[in-house]
Amino acid sequence: MIYTTMKSLKFLIKILFFSLIVVGCSPVEEVNVYTSRHYDVDDILYAEFTKKTGIKVNIISGSGGALMERLKAEGQNSPGDVFFTVDAGNLANFQKAGFLQPIESENIKNIIPVELRGPNNEWVAIAKRARVIFYNPESVAEDEIKNISYEDLSSETWKGRIVVRSSSNMYNQSLVASLISNLGIKDTEIWANEFVNNFARTPQGNDRSQLMAVANGLADIAIANTYYVGIMLAGKGGEEQRKAAQKLKIAFPNQDNRGTHVNISGGGILKYSPNKKNAEMFLEFLLSEEAQTHIVNNSFEYPVINTIAPHPIIAKFGDFKMDKTSVADFGTYNPEAVKLMDRAGWK
Ligand code: FE
Numbered sequence: 001m002i003y004t005t006m007k008s009l010k011f012l013i014k015i016l017f018f019s020l021i022v023v024g025c026s027p028v029e030e031v032n033v034y035t036s037r038h039y040d041v042d043d044i045l046y047a048e049f050t051k052k053t054g055i056k057v058n059i060i061s062g063s064g065g066a067l068m069e070r071l072k073a074e075g076q077n078s079p080g081d082v083f084f085t086v087d088a089g090n091l092a093n094f095q096k097a098g099f100l101q102p103i104e105s106e107n108i109k110n111i112i113p114v115e116l117r118g119p120n121n122e123w124v125a126i127a128k129r130a131r132v133i134f135y136n137p138e139s140v141a142e143d144e145i146k147n148i149s150y151e152d153l154s155s156e157t158w159k160g161r162i163v164v165r166s167s168s169n170m171y172n173q174s175l176v177a178s179l180i181s182n183l184g185i186k187d188t189e190i191w192a193n194e195f196v197n198n199f200a201r202t203p204q205g206n207d208r209s210q211l212m213a214v215a216n217g218l219a220d221i222a223i224a225n226t227y228y229v230g231i232m233l234a235g236k237g238g239e240e241q242r243k244a245a246q247k248l249k250i251a252f253p254n255q256d257n258r259g260t261h262v263n264i265s266g267g268g269i270l271k272y273s274p275n276k277k278n279a280e281m282f283l284e285f286l287l288s289e290e291a292q293t294h295i296v297n298n299s300f301e302y303p304v305i306n307t308i309a310p311h312p313i314i315a316k317f318g319d320f321k322m323d324k325t326s327v328a329d330f331g332t333y334n335p336e337a338v339k340l341m342d343r344a345g346w347k
Contacts, residue, residue, distance in 0.1 A: 030056040031278040034071070035084040036064045037265060041298035048294070049285045055278050064090050071099050071270070080270040081279035084126070084286075089170040089177070091123040091266050092331020100268040105280045111287050111305060115326040116264060123268035125327065126286045127301035130320070131175050131261045133251040134229065135221045136214050145221075149254045150179060150261070153221075154194035161220040162195070163210045166203040167341035171225060171263065176341055177333035178261050178325050185336060192344035203347050208237065215244035225263075226250065230300025230313045252320035259321035263330065265301060 033046070038061065046057040062070065064085060071078055083094055094100055100122040103109070108124055109117075116125035133153075135145055144157065153162060165172060179188045200219035210222035211229060231237055232245035252260045267286065269279045285291055292308045295301060300311050309315055 028056055029054060029275075029278060030058055031081045031275050031282045032058045032060060032079045033082045033084055033282065034060045034062075034067050034080045034270065035082075036062060036067060036090070037084055037086055039299055041294070044298075045286070045291055045294050048290070049282060052285070053278075053281060055281065057282070064093070068094070068097060068099070071097075076272050078270060078272050079274060081273040081275045082267055082282055083123075083270055084265075084267040086129075086263075086265045087170045087174055088118070088123075088264050088266065088327035088330040089174045089334050091118055091264075091268060092328070092334065094268070095119065095122045095331065099271055101271045101273070103269055103280070103283065105284060107284050108280070108287065115324050115328075116266075116304065117328070118266075118268065118331070119328050123266050124283070125264035125266045125304045126283075127265040127292075127295050127299065128304055128322070129263050129265065129301050130226045130252070130322065131171060131223060131263060132226055133221050133253055134211055134214055134224055134248045135251060136217070136247060137249050138247075139217070139220045145249075145251045147256050148251050149257065150175070151183070151191060151254075153198065153223075154191045158198040158221070160198065160200050162198045162222070163200050163213045163219040164203060164223040165206060165210060167338070167346040169206075171207070172223075172346075173334055173337045173341070174263050174330035175223070175261050176337040177330045178323065180333040180336055180340070181325050181329040182258060185340065189340050189344065192340055192346065196344045196346045208232065208241070211248060212241070212244050215247045221251075226302075226314060226317065227300035230311055233313050234300070250317045252318075254323065255321050258325065259323035261325075262302075262322045262327075264304075264327055265295075265299075266327075 050057055071080060085091060095118055102121045103124060109121065112124045133148060176188065207224035207228045210224050213219050214222045229245050229248060232241040235242045254260055267283055269276060273279050287305060289308055292303045292305050296303050296308060296311050300314055302310050
């Protein structure tokens with residue numbers, strides 16, 4: 001009797017001992033996400049991923065420049081697994097600096113069309129954003145704005161009527177890069193010279209300030225991303241912004257030809273990712289119906305999967321043809337775009 005008790009006690013201790021070793025040796029599953037998307041609502045998304053997979057999400061956030069410095073300093077020892085940001089131009093810069101690796105997941109490649117991926121599949125779209133024309137129907141006639149294109153904005157008709165933010169802004173650099181991709185450098189430069197002459201003021205402020213300027217009668221049209229009007233109409237920027245946004249209408253440019261310029265929020269897997277499998281799972285999760293629903297309802301961007309509809313506020317602006325120019329081109333032509341905007345005197 002004593003013998004068997006001793007034996008089972010020994011056995012118990014053995015089990016206890018081994019389970020301690022196992023627990024001690026298997027680290028908590030995690031994924032380290034470097035992000036310059038500054039949306040608080042993304043945190044809810046990350047928590048949902050953890051709930052689903054048990055994988056802990058560690059967020060390292062900072063500006064693109066700060067994250068780049070950090071990755072440079074960390075080198076091969078970087079704990080970074082995923083890079084998540086806005087604008088194809090920013091994703092392309094990280095790729096050019098050698099911080100990313102090709103995404104191998106067939107799942108991801110099946111979901112995301114090739115024009116919404118970076119070269120070598122080193123980054124993919126997570127959400128879409130359209131850069132459109134907002135106008136004040138009190139000062140812009142219906143036939144002036146009907147069938148408008150970005151190219152039309154260089155015409156004399158718009159002299160002193162346009163507001164847009166500065167050329168240091170990546171959204172504008174990507175728009176100009178897409179024009180270069182479609183029209184060539186020469187024609188884009190001719191366009192830019194005239195376009196800049198039509199500005200109502202020296203570029204200042206962010207996209208939302210351009211919308212406020214049009215609502216307050218300082219200009220007639222503004223170029224800005226659609227999700228800003230979603231944020232404003234939903235009242236997330238306060239009552240003044242909500243009222244201002246209600247005065248604005250949207251014109252989707254280039255519906256007669258290639259479609260409206262579409263940029264992305266996107267992500268990639270960092271080159272020295274120590275948790276590559278988790279990084280892949282994380283990106284796959286962001287492309288799930290659940291995550292896409294969360295994204296469109298909180299950031300007001302367009303989904304990248306077609307089983308999900310945009311937020312009702314955004315859907316109300318109607319369907320439109322999206323430009324299928326490869327987002328990779330925004331990176332390719334970025335250096336030319338920056339120089340061209342500078343030559344044109346776009347501040
Ligand atoms: Fe933005």
